[in-house]
Amino acid sequence: MIQKVLKGSAGVAAVGIVIGLVIAAISAGSYHLAGTPQFCAACHSMASVHAGWQQSEHKQFACIECHLPDSNLVHQVAYKAAVGMRDLYHETLRSYPDAIKLTDGGREIVNGNCLRCHFSTVEKTDMASGGANCIQCHRNLVHGPALTKGGVKVE
Amino acid sequence: MSKRLLIITGLMVIALAFVIVAARVFFFQPPSVVKLTKIPDGEYDPAVWGKHYPLEYQSYLKNREMAPSPTGFGGSVKVQKSVAEPALLENFKGMAFSKDYAEDRGHPYAVEDLMETKRVTPKTVGSCMTCKSANLIDIFKERGWGYGKTPLPELFPLLKHPITCANCHEPATMKLRVINPAFIEAMANRGIDIKKATREEMRSYVCGQCHVEYYFQPETQKVTFPWQNGLNPEEMYAYYAGQPFGFAQDWVHPDSQAKMLKAQHPEFETWSGGVHGKAGVSCADCHMPFMREKGQKYSSHWLTSPLKNIGPSCQTCHDQSEQWLLERVKTTQNHVWQLQKLAGEWVAKAHAVIGKAGAAPKIDAAELDKSRELVRKAQWFWDIVAAENSMGVHNPDQVLNTLGRSIDLAHQAIETANRAAGTNF
Numbered sequence: 001m002i003q004k005v006l007k008g009s010a011g012v013a014a015v016g017i018v019i020g021l022v023i024a025a026i027s028a029g030s031y032h033l034a035g036t037p038q039f040c041a042a043c044h045s046m047a048s049v050h051a052g053w054q055q056s057e058h059k060q061f062a063c064i065e066c067h068l069p070d071s072n073l074v075h076q077v078a079y080k081a082a083v084g085m086r087d088l089y090h091e092t093l094r095s096y097p098d099a100i101k102l103t104d105g106g107r108e109i110v111n112g113n114c115l116r117c118h119f120s121t122v123e124k125t126d127m128a129s130g131g132a133n134c135i136q137c138h139r140n141l142v143h144g145p146a147l148t149k150g151g152v153k154v155e
Numbered sequence: 156m157s158k159r160l161l162i163i164t165g166l167m168v169i170a171l172a173f174v175i176v177a178a179r180v181f182f183f184q185p186p187s188v189v190k191l192t193k194i195p196d197g198e199y200d201p202a203v204w205g206k207h208y209p210l211e212y213q214s215y216l217k218n219r220e221m222a223p224s225p226t227g228f229g230g231s232v233k234v235q236k237s238v239a240e241p242a243l244l245e246n247f248k249g250m251a252f253s254k255d256y257a258e259d260r261g262h263p264y265a266v267e268d269l270m271e272t273k274r275v276t277p278k279t280v281g282s283c284m285t286c287k288s289a290n291l292i293d294i295f296k297e298r299g300w301g302y303g304k305t306p307l308p309e310l311f312p313l314l315k316h317p318i319t320c321a322n323c324h325e326p327a328t329m330k331l332r333v334i335n336p337a338f339i340e341a342m343a344n345r346g347i348d349i350k351k352a353t354r355e356e357m358r359s360y361v362c363g364q365c366h367v368e369y370y371f372q373p374e375t376q377k378v379t380f381p382w383q384n385g386l387n388p389e390e391m392y393a394y395y396a397g398q399p400f401g402f403a404q405d406w407v408h409p410d411s412q413a414k415m416l417k418a419q420h421p422e423f424e425t426w427s428g429g430v431h432g433k434a435g436v437s438c439a440d441c442h443m444p445f446m447r448e449k450g451q452k453y454s455s456h457w458l459t460s461p462l463k464n465i466g467p468s469c470q471t472c473h474d475q476s477e478q479w480l481l482e483r484v485k486t487t488q489n490h491v492w493q494l495q496k497l498a499g500e501w502v503a504k505a506h507a508v509i510g511k512a513g514a515a516p517k518i519d520a521a522e523l524d525k526s527r528e529l530v531r532k533a534q535w536f537w538d539i540v541a542a543e544n545s546m547g548v549h550n551p552d553q554v555l556n557t558l559g560r561s562i563d564l565a566h567q568a569i570e571t572a573n574r575a576a577g578t579n580f
Contacts, residue, residue, distance in 0.1 A: 092176050
């Protein structure tokens with residue numbers, strides 16, 4: 001009797017663990033996939049920024065290395081889910097703007113990621129004291145008209 | 156049972172939403188290229204082109220809008236410029252621009268406005284239609300520069316369409332092209348082969364084929380650009396000083412008796428030396444920004460102030476807010492407008508003083524001629540700014556310099572005239 005119960009619960013536990021592992025693997029895999037530039041570029045609205053990035057001096061970095069907050073995983077997942085839903089909404093309705101721009105929050109995140117690598121360059125200047133807007137001047141480093149010449153093609 | 160139905164319905168709604176989102180986002184994306192349709196050669200009606208390029212055509216039709224510009228300078232409302240700047244009437248005394256000098260309207264009105272302006276008389280030459288109509292293509296093909304001497308009213312029946320798609324596009328490929336032979340020749344004289352131009356260069360050349368300073372060679376009435384020495388006001392003035400092809404003046408001012416030049420809309424020249432021009436930002440980058448309609452990207456063909464569309468026109472490069480950018484342009488334009496008005500008024504005064512000095516009993520004729528040359532140059536430096544459509548924004552520092560020179564030259568002209576006649580006007 002006791003053996004049977006043990007056997008039963010072990011079975012349930014085993015099945016539970018397997019299901020849990022599968023869900024975890026799928027989630028991790030999806031999260032990883034959703035972090036690739038190819039995934040970002042799958043949306044039509046991202047075509048030109050993706051094309052610019054491919055020609056830029058930062059093409060070795062994925063989109064999320066600049067556009068996800070430089071903090072813990074929980075914050076990153078929550079942020080990605082929130083902006084992901086917003087992007088999906090506008091992509092579905094095709095209501096994204098003519099010129100895609102960063103939001104104020106998005107700009108803060110990008111600037112933080114600039115400093116993640118380049119802090120030592122500016123640490124002895126006012127720019128290191130926070131609130132500096134790196135991309136006001138370095139606007140065309142990764143995305144910009146100079147990198148995506150050619151415009152609308154007629155074929 | 157009903158609970159089960161509810162769950163099934165709910166699941167189906169979720170599945171349907173999922174399918175729709177997936178379809179819209181991943182499988183049925185808006186086209187990323189414009190589908191090419193060949194338009195027959197000689198088709199100049201924009202409505203025909205528009206059937207195949209509807210987004211571009213819809214935006215082209217907005218050129219019919221008549222509205223003031225967001226800064227209050229320029230705009231497409233037909234109003235006499237002399238209302239805001241009365242000195243125009245003095246400075247263009249004795250020539251057609253004192254009779255009618257209205258703010259220009261959009262490309263679709265080019266032929267209509269040419270036929271209506273009081274500047275045109277039965278003797279006006281055919282050259283004047285060069286930049287007004289796509290029909291130039293056939294007229295030039297059949298007659299060469301011969302059309303230049305044909306009286307303009309005789310050509311009116313041939314002008315079926317104003318400035319349309321064909322002025323800038325090859326009908327079979329939609330590639331950019333230039334049809335004004337004067338531009339092709341002027342660029343060739345500067346060692347630039349238009350045929351080798353890049354797409355980005357063409358995005359300025361198509362505008363530059365008309366938005367330039369020019370004159371007519373007296374013998375042939377051939378349209379010619381004064382670019383041999385360079386494109387800034389000083390260099391163009393020096394070119395005219397050499398009396399090219401016997402061209403000495405546009406008219407003689409009745410008060411000062413000075414041999415005058417009339418400047419024409421030098422947007423291309425002004426832009427080319429400015430910060431945007433030097434940085435390789437084309438006319439179309441700001442004036443024909445990329446827009447989207449249901450996700451499909453297209454170039455706006457509404458040729459108007461970029462400030463009507465600050466997002467796509469300016470903010471693809473400039474990170475500042477719309478309000479900030481608009482204020483910057485307004486600030487520049489207000490500075491330019493103040494000096495432009497001042498320069499125009501001092502030039503008008505110089506004409507009057509030279510006129511009065513000329514009537515004095517004892518005159519140093521050579522000195523009085525010097526004052527006439529000075530007022531000619533002063534007016535050129537004022538007019539090359541006043542006739543330009545941007546109130547200085549295409550090249551703020553150069554424009555302010557030019558106006559400063561104009562004011563100085565006008566003062567010199569007055570001083571010299573008084574010295575010549577021993578007067579103190």
